[in-house]
Amino acid sequence: MVNEERLHHMIKMAIFDTDQGKECKPMTQYARKDYVSLRMLGSFVSGTIGFALILVTWGIYSMNQLMENLNAMDIQELLTSVLVKYIVFMIAYMAITYFVYNRRYTKGRREVKKYYGNLKKLNQLYEREDKLKMSENKDWE
Structure with a gap:
């Protein structure tokens, strides 16, 4: 006989193990x-790499303007602006x-607590079944 609550x-x-367990x-x-x-x-690290890529892309795009104004440009001011x-x-x-x-951690902990709650309930159902079986076996003796 299948116990529907346990199932x-x-x-x-x-469902938790397959969908959210890894996360x-x-x-x-x-x-x-x-x-x-x-x-x-x-x-x-990824933000620094991303900013560097944006800076390189801007440098390539503005190459003509940079080359024309190279002598008149204040390099220290440019570097300060970039920094x-x-x-x-x-x-x-x-x-x-x-x-x-921080929000993902909070949600994840909440989901893990639900999982452990289901695990605890499942364990209690198994223990209850075992006690019933033990009492039935004592009645037969």
Whole structure:
């Protein structure tokens, strides 16, 4: 005889394992601070590479203008301008990264708690069944 409640919990757990299990695995391995810090470190590297690509693309696009004004251009002012833009870009990028991954961690932990709740209920159902079987076996003796 199939226990429908137990089957319901098992289906929920299987859906979680196949859909969200891989995404939520880091939430069980890391504390919030560690998880967000690790993601921010990766975002710092990718943001720096992205800014460099944007800068190179702009440099290629503006090559004619840069070559014409090379002698009249203040290189120190140009570098300062690029550095300020880089800092503003990275602050915005890192702030977005912090909020996104902090929220993902919160949602992931919530989903993991639901999973463990289903696991606990499933375990209780098995224990209840075992107790019933044991009491039935004692009645036969």
